Amino acid sequence: MATGRTHRPATRSRGIPEATVARLPLYLRALTALSERSVPTVSSEELAAAAGVNSAKLRKDFSYLGSYGTRGVGYDVEYLVYQISRELGLTQDWPVVIVGIGNLGAALANYGGFASRGFRVAALIDADPAMAGKPVAGIPVQHSDDLEKIIQDNGVSIGVIATPAGAAQAVCDRLVAAGVTSILNFAPTVLTVPDGVDVRKVDLSIELQILAFHEQRKAGEEAHTDGTGPAAAVTREGADDSAPSADKGPDGDVPAVMPA
Amino acid sequence: MATGRTHRPATRSRGIPEATVARLPLYLRALTALSERSVPTVSSEELAAAAGVNSAKLRKDFSYLGSYGTRGVGYDVEYLVYQISRELGLTQDWPVVIVGIGNLGAALANYGGFASRGFRVAALIDADPAMAGKPVAGIPVQHSDDLEKIIQDNGVSIGVIATPAGAAQAVCDRLVAAGVTSILNFAPTVLTVPDGVDVRKVDLSIELQILAFHEQRKAGEEAHTDGTGPAAAVTREGADDSAPSADKGPDGDVPAVMPA
DNA sequence: CCATCTTTGTGCACGCGTTCACAAAGACAT
DNA sequence: ATGTCTTTGTGAACGCGTGCACAAAGATGG
Numbered sequence: 001m002a003t004g005r006t007h008r009p010a011t012r013s014r015g016i017p018e019a020t021v022a023r024l025p026l027y028l029r030a031l032t033a034l035s036e037r038s039v040p041t042v043s044s045e046e047l048a049a050a051a052g053v054n055s056a057k058l059r060k061d062f063s064y065l066g067s068y069g070t071r072g073v074g075y076d077v078e079y080l081v082y083q084i085s086r087e088l089g090l091t092q093d094w095p096v097v098i099v100g101i102g103n104l105g106a107a108l109a110n111y112g113g114f115a116s117r118g119f120r121v122a123a124l125i126d127a128d129p130a131m132a133g134k135p136v137a138g139i140p141v142q143h144s145d146d147l148e149k150i151i152q153d154n155g156v157s158i159g160v161i162a163t164p165a166g167a168a169q170a171v172c173d174r175l176v177a178a179g180v181t182s183i184l185n186f187a188p189t190v191l192t193v194p195d196g197v198d199v200r201k202v203d204l205s206i207e208l209q210i211l212a213f214h215e216q217r218k219a220g221e222e223a224h225t226d227g228t229g230p231a232a233a234v235t236r237e238g239a240d241d242s243a244p245s246a247d248k249g250p251d252g253d254v255p256a257v258m259p260a
Numbered sequence: 261m262a263t264g265r266t267h268r269p270a271t272r273s274r275g276i277p278e279a280t281v282a283r284l285p286l287y288l289r290a291l292t293a294l295s296e297r298s299v300p301t302v303s304s305e306e307l308a309a310a311a312g313v314n315s316a317k318l319r320k321d322f323s324y325l326g327s328y329g330t331r332g333v334g335y336d337v338e339y340l341v342y343q344i345s346r347e348l349g350l351t352q353d354w355p356v357v358i359v360g361i362g363n364l365g366a367a368l369a370n371y372g373g374f375a376s377r378g379f380r381v382a383a384l385i386d387a388d389p390a391m392a393g394k395p396v397a398g399i400p401v402q403h404s405d406d407l408e409k410i411i412q413d414n415g416v417s418i419g420v421i422a423t424p425a426g427a428a429q430a431v432c433d434r435l436v437a438a439g440v441t442s443i444l445n446f447a448p449t450v451l452t453v454p455d456g457v458d459v460r461k462v463d464l465s466i467e468l469q470i471l472a473f474h475e476q477r478k479a480g481e482e483a484h485t486d487g488t489g490p491a492a493a494v495t496r497e498g499a500d501d502s503a504p505s506a507d508k509g510p511d512g513d514v515p516a517v518m519p520a
Numbered sequence: 521c522c523a524t525c526t527t528t529g530t531g532c533a534c535g536c537g538t539t540c541a542c543a544a545a546g547a548c549a550t
Numbered sequence: 551a552t553g554t555c556t557t558t559g560t561g562a563a564c565g566c567g568t569g570c571a572c573a574a575a576g577a578t579g580g
Contacts, residue, residue, distance in 0.1 A: 019537060025469040029448060043557065052450035056539060063559055071545045071558040088469050089476030096468070103370045107363035113448060113465040118472070157475055158468070181478060182471040184464075188289060188373060190312035198474045200467050204444075205373040207460050208356070208418070209285040209348050211442040212378070214458045215417055216349030218441060279567060303527065316530095316569055323529055331528040331575045 016087075020061045026051045027058065028084045034077050043074035085118075095122035095156045097180075099171050100163030101131055101141050104186060108162060109137035122154040127167065144171075151178035158182045165189045172199075276347075280321045286311045287318070288344045294337050303334035345378075355382035355416045357440075359431050360423030361391055361401050364446060368422060369397035382414040387427065404431075411438035418442045425449045432459075 030050040034042055044062075048055035062068060062075070068083055069075045085091050096114070098105050101124050109124055124141045126132070132143045142150060150156070159180040161168050168187035175183060176197055185191055185201045193199055290310040294302055304322075308315035322328060322335070328343055329335045345351050356374070358365050361384050369384055384401045386392070392403045402410060410416070419440040421428050428447035435443060436457055445451055445461045453459055 017537070021473050022466070022470055024473075025463075025466040026450075028469075030450075044559095045557085050450070052452075054539070056541090057537090059557095059559065060538085067559070069558055070547085072547045072556045074557070087473070089472045090469065092476075094468075094472055094475070103363075103367035107367040108464065110363045111464060114468075117465055117469060119468055157479075158471055182475045184467055184471060190286075190290075190310070192312075196478070198471055200471060202462060202464065202467060203285075204368065204371060204462065205377055206282070206285040207444055207462060208354075208374075208379055209288075209350065209377060210282055211418055211444060211458055211460060212349040212354055213281050213284075213347070215354070215442045216352075218456070219417075277567075304529095305527085314569070316571090317567090319527095319529060320568085327529070329528055330577085332526045332577045334527070 016064045020064055021088075023051070023053065023057075023061055024084050024088055026053070027061070028081065028088070028090075031077055031081045031084070035081055039077055041070075041074045041076055044069070047075065090118040092118065094119050094158055095154045096120065096158045096160060097123045097125055097150060097154070097156050097175075098160045098162060099125045099144070099147070099175070100161060100167070100187075101126040101136055102162065102164075105162040106136050108160060108186075109139065119158075122156055123150045125150065127163075147171075147174055148178040151175065151180060156180060158184070160184045160186070161191075162186045276324045280324055281348075283311070283313065283317075283321055284344050284348055286313070287321070288341065288348070288350075291337055291341045291344070295341055299337055301330075301334045301336055304329070307335065350378040352378065354379050354418055355414045356380065356418045356420060357383045357385055357410060357414075357416050357435075358420045358422060359385045359404070359407070359435070360421060360427070360447075361386040361396055362422065362424075365420075365422035366396050368420060368446075369399065379418075382416055383410045385410065387423075407431075407434055408438040411435065411440060416440060418444070420444045420446070421451075422446045 027047065030047055031042070033050070034047075044055045044059045048058040051058065059069075062080075065083060065087055068080055096119050098108055098121060101109065105124070105126070109121060114121060121137070121139060124136055124139050125144050125147055126141050127144045129143060131141045134141050151159075157180055159175040159182070161171055161175075161183060163171055165187045168185065168189045169191060172183060172185070172191045172193065176193055181196060182198045183191065183193070183200070185199055186203075188203055188205060191199050191201075287307065290307055291302070293310070294307075304315045304319045308318040311318065319329075322340075325343060325347055328340055342351075356379050358368055358381060361369065365384065365386070369381055374381060381397070381399060384396055384399050385404050385407055386401050387404045389403060391401045394401050411419075417440055419435040419442070421431055421435075421443060423431055425447045428445065428449045429451060432443060432445070432451045432453065436453055441456060442458045443451065443453070443460070445459055446463075448463055448465060451459050451461075
């Protein structure tokens, strides 16, 4: 999905496949939930179900990290939480800046999933002088004139772009020049960056269009097999054994959320 | 990416690969921009650059739709816009409901990229009685008690879930039971749905974690080749010929934006 | 009408990711 | 200590997606 998933062609980072890296956060979330329930160990089968993936895939994913399981028993939840967190680099603090404090930027600033994963919103930046000083999510918005200074003072290496599409590339260039090497882009634009800078994009419009494609296809099939109207077709069975249709991942991919 | 890319295993819908479908919206956006500038034709090379992909890949993608190009000339922009729009099902009206009108839900309601792509926000739904009647983006919020009626009255087949994680599965079940067959999920949870229902997920937290992984790797490499501190490492060269690092596709994978 | 030049459309090979299926490893009971 | 049972870790096969490289198609000029 998500997003966008910007695939990187052949960058097997230290032997860990990109597809596996994209699933590690999924496992981590499931493991954290188990940890909170004080579950000591979990089998690959159980954990796979909780994460919505195939158990064989999960075992292979973990095999890239090392042998952290015990045959006949399963995986130690706490230990695995630690190992995955470490592998993802979540044991350290990641200061993040959000540029573009509109509806979406404000929503991101209020997002509670940051702090719990080691991400800290170091600053909110907007080009509108009227926004300057106004607190959003308890953090005062700063003017984009100070972007470079903010990045450097806080040692920020991850930037989030939530500006309108027209401003995104310029903001991106400034972020990169100031030292940012990872960018999460919510603006519906293709960003051009130097080598060594990672970009992931999230584009809501794209996600909806992909859904529309499949929706259209479903409506078309149904039209010549079933006679009922489109809104009356409710499929309701087998909600138990069927694997969740989650994923989108690898590339994944990948949606945008900004005013066009 | 982005996430959210939920891959579907082997569902080559009418011969068009899933990876191609995920890129069609990208091409469409680039083509729309060209159309607004009244550019009559475009070569695969130019369009590929604008969309941030390989030209061979673009040509192969288009070949699945049919032969819409003219050798020696390129593609007719207007015609291609129409063909891709039709293929994605964007020539028809798609009523959409957004459930969960918090920060994110409001941001989505205000998102301008909906209407321009054939998506119409038919209703905003929230479980908080205090929200009922309050207009967001010019649309009055309705209480979730009326969810089923809203879905049916408006013939909605696409639902967007922007609720907290704890409420997502229950909302999903109700949407599906009421007739929704495509769901875009922003809650950080694995949704279980019956066969025939498509789910795509967008998870901001996951996207950031993937960035952190690569960021950590970059910092590690740099540490034993270059001696400078992490915040001082600015890569600044070759910003011209290098291909944009956009993608994440399929999968991409796929990020979430909700309070944990 | 012919030659040349541009650009598409695609056959082919390669590599990554997924899945199956099973041997190895350890827990547990007797 | 031995046997049985559970679950991991992985070798191997398969399929999808990507990119190369080129032949075919058409435009354009003489």
